[in-house]
Amino acid sequence: MATKKKKSSTRSPRAPRMVYYFGSTKVDGRAEQRSLLGGKGANLADMTSIGLPVPPGMTITTDTCATYYDLGGKMPSELMGQVSKAIKTLEKETGKKFGDGSNPLLLSVRSGAAVSMPGMMDTVLNLGLNDDSVEAMAEAAGERFAFDAYRRLINMFGDVVMDVDHHFFEDAFEGLKKKLKVKEDTDVDAAGLRQLCELYKSVYRKHVGKPFPQDPMGQLESAVEAVFKSWNGDKALSYRRIEGISGLNGTAVNVQTMVFGNTGDDSGTGVAFTRDPSNGKNEFYGEFLINAQGEDVVAGLRTPEPVKNMAKWDAKAHKELLKIRTKLEKHYRDVQDIEFTIERGKLYMLQTRSGKRTGAAAVKIAVDMVKERLISKEEGVMRVTPDHVTQMLLPSFPSGAKKGHSSATKGLPASPGAAVGALAFTADEAVERAQKGEKVLLVRKETSPEDVDGMHMADGILTSTGGMTSHAAVVARGWGKCCVAGAGDVQIDAAKGKVTVNGKTYGRKDVFSIDGNTGEVFTSVLTPEQPKGITGDFKKLLDWSDSYRRLGVRTNADTPADSKRARDFGAEGIGLTRTEHMFFEGDRIMSMRKMILAESEADRRKALKELLPHQRKDFTGIFTAMKGLPVTVRLLDPPLHEFLPHEPAAMKAVAKEMGVTPAKLKARVESLHEMNPMLGHRGCRLSITYPEILEMQVQAIVEAAIACAKKKVKAKPEIMIPLVGTKKELSMLRERAENVIAATKKAKKFSGKLNILIGTMIEIPRAALTADEVAECADFFSFGTNDLTQMAFGYSRDDIGTFLPDYLEQGVLPVDPFASLDTTGVGQLIETACSKGRATRGDLKLGICGEHGGDAPSIFFCHAVGLDYVSCSPFRVPVARLAAGQAAIAEKQG
């Protein structure tokens, strides 16, 4: 590592500015220079600019990091010169001297890229201390304080800069405490810490091979180079690969004057939000600790006090903080999450950033800030994320629910929501117990494709390994089911049906609560808050969004109840009614099976006749519920074998019920068996070989529309022919459907206008590629992006679980293409189909009914390619309304 001072022999022709100063003397950087100064650096400059009390310092640019790599890993020759100059200014401002024996200037060094990036180098604090200056500091601020600072420097410098394993320092400390017969770190006195510094220096020398550097500039140069190196460290590289972050220069380095909250009872430190991040109330929210460093707040050894109590301790500092709160919100026009330190009565701002918030808070803050004229309505709509909306529609544990409970451990917030249930240890167990009505959490080390049934039946999923792209996480998010993943402290013994968390053991009868928004795991029963529906601020915000959006929002619904729910959520029609679900209820399945077993067209027609009244009734119900809004009905899509039993016992029972021999049923099941049912005899292919199925369905639609008309309900059915791959399929079936429409109107003596559109799903790549031809006989296209994704990628959605986690983990795919549309590949097919289709027919109606219709980035894409509407599950309708509005606003903003 960087122990030797490498003097670069390579000189750049002219010296660009590598160091940007921020302080009371001058501020070189600006808020907009994130790419050059990194997020943290730009922010420090900005805060300083608006007059906030920020400890002065400098930022070394990201370009400098790039130059470091261009030089083959050498420090640019001009850099340290520029740094020295900035330090001179610092010394002038602070009245301290870097490396001085009497009044030492101490510095911190932090990395900071343009994008927040875990895996980069940790902070090094207290740079500038050495055997001399520590004594001076001891004199000025006390021995304990000074040697505590010094031992921290040696440890951090050794660990972070020089790669000395942290545990060597730990061991030394433990040894000392044993010798001193004390338990806690804080029990070690000044003399002990002085001794510890000596021990640490030996550890350092032993593992680095040379003594701890006494030259402060040398310390600094090594630390800066270590930050540069960490930019291309394994962890950072893999983070950027997984997150698909590219196009960045390098990292910036922030070198800042140290301030201390632990120099006595007139010092302290705290964190706060300018508004309450859990409910959005316009109240200053946070906590502070007297005589403490920031890490003490995080460590949780002492209990901090709420910020509202700060006035009692230091009224001046409190007043200043409240002023800063207002100033920050005015400046950043958003809720801020701040860190501050008070050193001997003087307030310093260490950080400000946009505050993370819950869905409810996001909505309230956005609406409030619009009311307060802090932001425009458009900005208000942009401030709420689709995830916030999802949270608003899911059960959650608000802070009230958590009162009196403390989380036993924390995992990754893999899928939002809140779940409470007794522990189940296998998928089968989860299924069995859930079917008996018990609420269960499926608790697994990790999940695999065999577990999906159990995952589906469980109220929530908790895993002890795996990340945000693990099987459990991916599947749960797909379903909108609460999941906490990778909770490493949860030790599972599935064979024994036991879980151990923090030394306590729990079994099948114990109930846990998990918070999918935070990753918290409670070993107690919390009461989740149920979603309130679309009211108040939430309604206001979605209405605003509606006023901007160009895309229509429809829903996928197969029943009157779902249709109603979706209308309540704001759906403007049904984009997909699947008719096959209608064939499973009650007697219907028996008629369906008769149809499938029929050996002649006449017998098939007889069985279909039994199904007709059911279908008619279903359609009448849906048309009525939608009150004149359009309803796209997809004709029968799945392969026929899905309606037959496959297990020997079930086959026997069904055969008996149907009055046929088991052998006959078995033969039919076998003849219908397919190697790849996804690519088999289904969709419009069924209607080509068995046109009587289409005829029955169209007849039922038309009869339902006529029945509605007689009750003064204007039904607007749109008949959608699925799985079309060639124009010919559609032209033949369209003609057939038109004939049935005409014949049914005639038979029902109905002379009114029905105006039934006939169109197709574009879900076969070939249909997209030949959309100019297909559009000749289509009134509308609806993109079936589930199947389109399956075929464009060659991924079976049912089977992708075996490799998707690997693909996400290794960055082969940036995201599950079934969750968020692959705009590069699948998107090309959609764009081709849109432009070719509209070239043939300018008024072609275009929509999407795959599950991507409820995914925000996909909705942005749908907006961009000019679709007329998106259709999604009822539950995603509010998300779609928001995303569609945001897409329109974003477009306007360019």
Next chain:
Amino acid sequence: MATKKKKSSTRSPRAPRMVYYFGSTKVDGRAEQRSLLGGKGANLADMTSIGLPVPPGMTITTDTCATYYDLGGKMPSELMGQVSKAIKTLEKETGKKFGDGSNPLLLSVRSGAAVSMPGMMDTVLNLGLNDDSVEAMAEAAGERFAFDAYRRLINMFGDVVMDVDHHFFEDAFEGLKKKLKVKEDTDVDAAGLRQLCELYKSVYRKHVGKPFPQDPMGQLESAVEAVFKSWNGDKALSYRRIEGISGLNGTAVNVQTMVFGNTGDDSGTGVAFTRDPSNGKNEFYGEFLINAQGEDVVAGLRTPEPVKNMAKWDAKAHKELLKIRTKLEKHYRDVQDIEFTIERGKLYMLQTRSGKRTGAAAVKIAVDMVKERLISKEEGVMRVTPDHVTQMLLPSFPSGAKKGHSSATKGLPASPGAAVGALAFTADEAVERAQKGEKVLLVRKETSPEDVDGMHMADGILTSTGGMTSHAAVVARGWGKCCVAGAGDVQIDAAKGKVTVNGKTYGRKDVFSIDGNTGEVFTSVLTPEQPKGITGDFKKLLDWSDSYRRLGVRTNADTPADSKRARDFGAEGIGLTRTEHMFFEGDRIMSMRKMILAESEADRRKALKELLPHQRKDFTGIFTAMKGLPVTVRLLDPPLHEFLPHEPAAMKAVAKEMGVTPAKLKARVESLHEMNPMLGHRGCRLSITYPEILEMQVQAIVEAAIACAKKKVKAKPEIMIPLVGTKKELSMLRERAENVIAATKKAKKFSGKLNILIGTMIEIPRAALTADEVAECADFFSFGTNDLTQMAFGYSRDDIGTFLPDYLEQGVLPVDPFASLDTTGVGQLIETACSKGRATRGDLKLGICGEHGGDAPSIFFCHAVGLDYVSCSPFRVPVARLAAGQAAIAEKQG
């Protein structure tokens, strides 16, 4: 129907020429006017032009037919006027008079579109006869002759023009024969035929509702209109739909002077080929009958004599015919199939057309004609079809083999070749008997997807129903297996294991022979001729083709033996070596299974180590066989479950063999089970999750190449990574492969150049769409059009049998897209990938290794889009060589 003379009230503004005359006076039409005059009409005009003795007549244009439909089904007002004018000319030329009582001009009426089209109207002969003229004709040519002609007219006119069912006439004839106590039609004397005419007229009057028309111009107008109507008859429409024929105006109508070969012993008729169509020898080949009509030759009641005997009967006519033979070949520069009639010593040519020929004949004729300087080499290459080449490579029954055998019946020549076998009545039976070494023919009413195993094991397939697009036909052609379909005279009683043909019954022990080139079914044992390989004229022709082609031709081969065979057929490399087949032999499958069951990477590597030497040996063998030609090796492609047993008994046995519990094996089989294996965990997805598989395979390839180099064989391996859908997959795996190549060279201390290309199959639509990105890390693309077709259409090749026959039958698909590339849809993906890929990398090597690589129309497409090579099964290599040459020649000719 057209009994009433419809006088159209609509007049076109000017009268276009509707009638084109041909005769000694003048010839209006030209050979090039096929689209206006139809094929037959253009040909009659052409023959007349070059001075052949063609009975004069006229052709009514296809435009006239179009006008008929434009007028809503009315005869254009000017038409019959123009016809009358032409008849005047005819009368002048022949010295006869249409409708005259003393020397009647008789006419034939035939349809004739630009493309030969079954389903159009049949011929009507002897138009112009009526109760008067028949007496005049009786006087001139004999009573029997005249009334025979008249009864034929009434029958044909009633049946063909007026839609009177033929059997009414048949019944009348049978009744008369009974009354006259004779058996054969020919036994009825003149008086009887006179009586028959009266009976036929009553039948006509009864069913048409008015008497048989006596006005010849009326007869003619009705016949012409009937031809027009037949253009849009159901049969013609469905033929055009199925064959995908569009863009035609309508049909032409040919009205021609009748000549009679049955007016006495100085008359006769015959058919001939200018060269022998079975072997191509330059010998006049055909037969004739004295005192007979053309239909008598076809009916086969009398045995015709070979044309060489004609000189003995009528030396003059024979000499003239030989002259015509030479003239025709000179004029048409191809073998002609002619019909001629001699009426009272005068020779008339009735038809000439390009003669159908066997593969062997086609090759010989093409090469001979080039030698004779009748045609150029390029033309010679264009004269042989891919089907001809296929025939040359399949067993066949040449005319010699059929000597002494007569075919019992004829079906459709559904798939070429020759097969001889004992009858098997079910697929299971065929499998069972074939496995015991018996040669069987599978004889079924029709086949279905369940029969494929039996079809595969049988030597040939014979069905009694179904057309050229039936399941049996489609599947057999796909495999290159001999099939005769729709042999309606074959009555099958599968339950009893009996077949009845022409009243004779056969059973399981009987052996049939079927000719897939002709559709003939023999109930006896014929000896097929085995293909001779590429020698003599065949070799010469393919060499010529090679000299023109731009496309390279490679082969798909997995073994040294196949590689050798393909090289003998002219393959210039291997475009696809599938490595999975290599894992099934002997011990290998056990190692493979160990690998699959392994629970850790280390165990997997151990099992893979066992496979390494086998793979190395395989590759060494193939590289050696290919002697320096490039060999594309595809890394492991199928899902792992294909290597495990699935039946309980097999699982038990394998588990025992492997020393694992059956439960463990079962669990692994279940965990690997996929709903849609086509779209599952296979191809490069395996290498992403189990990189060690790729590593072993690449190591084996490199070690084999090094081993070859040491034996002075220059191996040229090309590593092909299958099923890539994203650039990232390829870039990761390419890097991994490159590392293995480097490591292996180092380990083997090999410092030479290996120059191993690394590329991918383009078989996922997304890869084609993003080919610009994928090409960044590919040295070559090879289009895997099987999978590309599966995914572009959403068709599982394993399951398409359930609906493909319907799709072909109803014209939804023009052709099986797995047999011949869908250039509209799948072709778009290929074009996109080619242009995007080459835009990224100009020297990107492009090939195709799907089965389309051996299909001629697909090869034309590959040529057009600029691929570098096609790769196909060894057996198709000669076809590909020919088609690639033809594609280049066709392009040159524009």
